[in-house]
Amino acid sequence: MALSKKPVTGMKDIMPEEMEIRDYVIGVIKETYKSFGFTSIETPCVENISNLNSKQGGENEKLIFNILKRGEKLDIENAASKEDLIDSGLRYDLTVPLVRFYSNNANNLPVPFKALQMGNVWRADRPQRGRYRQFMQCDIDILGEPSNLAEIELILATTTTLGKLGFKNFQIRINDRRILKAMAAYSGFDENSFDTVFIILDKMDKIGIDGVKAELLESGFNADSVDSYLELFVGVENAEDGVGYLADTVGEFLENDVRQSFNEIIDSVRATKSSDFELVFDPTLVRGMSYYTGTIFEIAMPEFGGSCGGGGRYDKMVGKFTGNDVPACGFSIGFERIVLLLMEKGFKVPSSKKTAYLIEKGVGGDMLCDIIARAQEERAKGNNILVVRMNKNKKFQKEQLLAQGYEEFEEFYKNPLK
C-alpha cells in the first residue's frame, strides 16, 4: 500500500499560523475559567460503545467512529452485524464523558464540581467547507449546584472569556425548557407533541412566524392552538418585560419559582458582566438536545451567521449512570468558530521579541559554541531566538522569517570581515 500524504477524509493538518492562535485562545480560556474556580479534567477520547449509544447524544450517535475489537474478541467469521465487531468508539461530545467521569469519581470531587474540558471530539459528518470530522470542544460544567448561581457563573465566565479574546457586541440568548413547555401547554398542545412543535419553532429565525404557522398547521395541529401559541411570541416581542408578560399570560402553566429564578439570572448577569454583550430573553430558543431540563442559552455573534456556542441545565443525566440525579449545568464555547473568526480578522497573537541568528554554513567549533551561548542567554531573558544556517538565497530566507514574525536578524560568518 502506498503512503498517503493527505490527512484522512474530513480531518485536517493544522499549520503553525493557526496553531499559534489556537494555543493563545486555549491559554486565555484556561486562565479565565480558572479565575472563576473551574478546574481542568480529561477523559479518554475513546468511550465504551454502550455509553456512546445511550440516547444522550441525539443525532450525533449516528456519526460515531467505531473501534474494532482486538485479539480473540474479534470474530469476523461469526459477526452478524456491526455491533459484534466493535467495543468502543471515539467520543462525539464532552458531555456524555463528563457525566460518566462524574459518576465514576464523584466521591473524590468537590461539591459543587466546576469542570473545564478542552478536547477533541469526532463526528463522521458529511465533509463540508469549514466543518471537520475532528474538532476541539471546550466545555465548562457545574455539577451539584441546584441554584441559578450555576447559570450566572457559567454565563459570566464564558462572556468574560469572549471579551478577553476581543469579541464584543455579541448576544447571549436565553430561554428555559420550562418556559417553552408552559407556552406549548397553555396553547393546548399535547405533551407528547411538544418535541415536534419545538422542532418547528426552532426554524423561526429562518422561516419567520408565517413559516412556523404554516408548518404547524401542515403537521395537523389544531388551528386555535397554533394561533394562541404564536400570539404569545408576538406578545413577548411587544412587551417591555417579555418574561413578565409571558408569566402573567400563561399563569399556572409556569411555576413562579421559574420566573423568579430566570429573572434573577438576567438581572445578575446584566449587573455584573465584564464584557460588552447583550443578554436577551428569546422564547424561540430551543437547543436541540433532549437532555436539557431547565435554562438554555446560546451565543450569537454578529460576525458569524449561526450560534457560536451554547448550553443549559441537564439535571437528569447523571441519574442515568448512577440512579441518583445530580443538578448539572454547562456552557460550551464554539472553539473552532472562535479560532476561525480570529483568523479571518487577521488577529495577531501578542508575542515576545523574535530574533533569528543566521549562521554561515561551515561555521563550527568554538565559534558555533559562542553563537549558541549567546542565544541561550537571550532565551533565558525570555526572548525567542531561532538559530539557523544561512541559506544560499539569504534575501528569500529573511523574507520567509519576517513572515513568521522574526523582526531582527543577526548574521554570523566564518570570516567576520565578509
Next chain:
Amino acid sequence: MALSKKPVTGMKDIMPEEMEIRDYVIGVIKETYKSFGFTSIETPCVENISNLNSKQGGENEKLIFNILKRGEKLDIENAASKEDLIDSGLRYDLTVPLVRFYSNNANNLPVPFKALQMGNVWRADRPQRGRYRQFMQCDIDILGEPSNLAEIELILATTTTLGKLGFKNFQIRINDRRILKAMAAYSGFDENSFDTVFIILDKMDKIGIDGVKAELLESGFNADSVDSYLELFVGVENAEDGVGYLADTVGEFLENDVRQSFNEIIDSVRATKSSDFELVFDPTLVRGMSYYTGTIFEIAMPEFGGSCGGGGRYDKMVGKFTGNDVPACGFSIGFERIVLLLMEKGFKVPSSKKTAYLIEKGVGGDMLCDIIARAQEERAKGNNILVVRMNKNKKFQKEQLLAQGYEEFEEFYKNPLK
C-alpha cells in the same frame, strides 16, 4: 445496554490535581520550545491505515486501534479479514504523522522546519500499572537541517525544559547509529546480522557484558567477532576520550566526518547548556526504531528507572512519502513520566491567590449581585475567586476547599448580623 461508569480498559480519567500539573508542564514546554524557534503543529488523531502499517512504526503497528469503515463501504458479509473492515486507525506515535504532515505541506513550511507536537497517541498494549493505552507524547523535530545544529538545538531545548521543570542531575546519553555499525563491522559481524547484534547489545544495562557475550555466542556468532566487539566497549569505558579511542581503533570503518560532528555536538552542548545534567557518550545505546540513520539520544533520570524520553536522526523517512529524502532529527520528551515524577515529588503548581466566597442558601437578588460584582472585580485583577453556596457542613466544606488550594474565605449571610 447498561451505562458504564468506568473508562474503557487501559485508559484513565484525569483528575483535577493531575490536570493542574499537566497544564503547567504543557505551558512550560510550549514556552521554552517557542524560545528556541519551534512552532506548534497538529495532525488528526486518526490516520490512514496504510500509513500506520507502513513499517515505520516497528512493534507499535501490532497495537493499533483500528477504526471501522462507515456507510456503504462497510461490507461485513463479504469481509474475509480485518483489512476489509477498516480504513483508518488511531496514531501510535507522532513521528509517522509528522512526516506525512511535512510531505503534505512542505511548500508552505519554512526551511528548516522546527515542529513542536503535543498530542495523544494510542497503543493497545496489555494494561499494566502506570502504563495506559492513551497517553500524551511531546515531540520536537527539525526537518531540513542536515548539520549537527539540529542535534545541538534539540538537546539544548529539551534539557532547558527539564531544568525549568526542576529536574537536575539527569543524563543525556548519546550515540550514533553509524558508530554502532562501525563497531559491529570492525568486529567482523555481517551487515545482515547487525540488527540481531544490536537487539542483544541493547540489554547491556540489564544483563551486563557477560550476559551480552553469552547471548551473542548462543545466537551462533563467531567467538572472535564477539570478543573483538566486547573489547571495544571495555576500551571505551577505560578511555578518557571514548569517541577518540573508538575512532582510532575502528579506523576506516568510521568516517572522520562522523567523529568530528559527534564531538562538536558534545562540546557545544556541554559549553552552552543552561541546566544541570551530564551529556555522556554511551556506545551501548541502541534505540529500538529501525528508522534512525545517525545520532541517537536518550534521557536517563536517576529518579526513574528507565528512559524518560529520547530521539535521533532519521534522514530517510520523508523519502518514503515523497521519494525525496529530507534530513530530519527529533527529540521526544516522556511527558507522562515527567508528570508522574512531579506528582510523586508532591510538586505544587505556582498559582495566583485563590479565594472562596461562601454564600448562604437563599441569598439572592441585589445582595447576590453585589457579591458577584465583587468577585468580578477581583477576577479582573488576576485573582481566582470561587463563588459557591455555603453547605450545611461549613467546616467540612472549608476543609475540602483548603485541600483544593483556597486559602482565604469570605462568608455572606442573608442577615449579615448572623
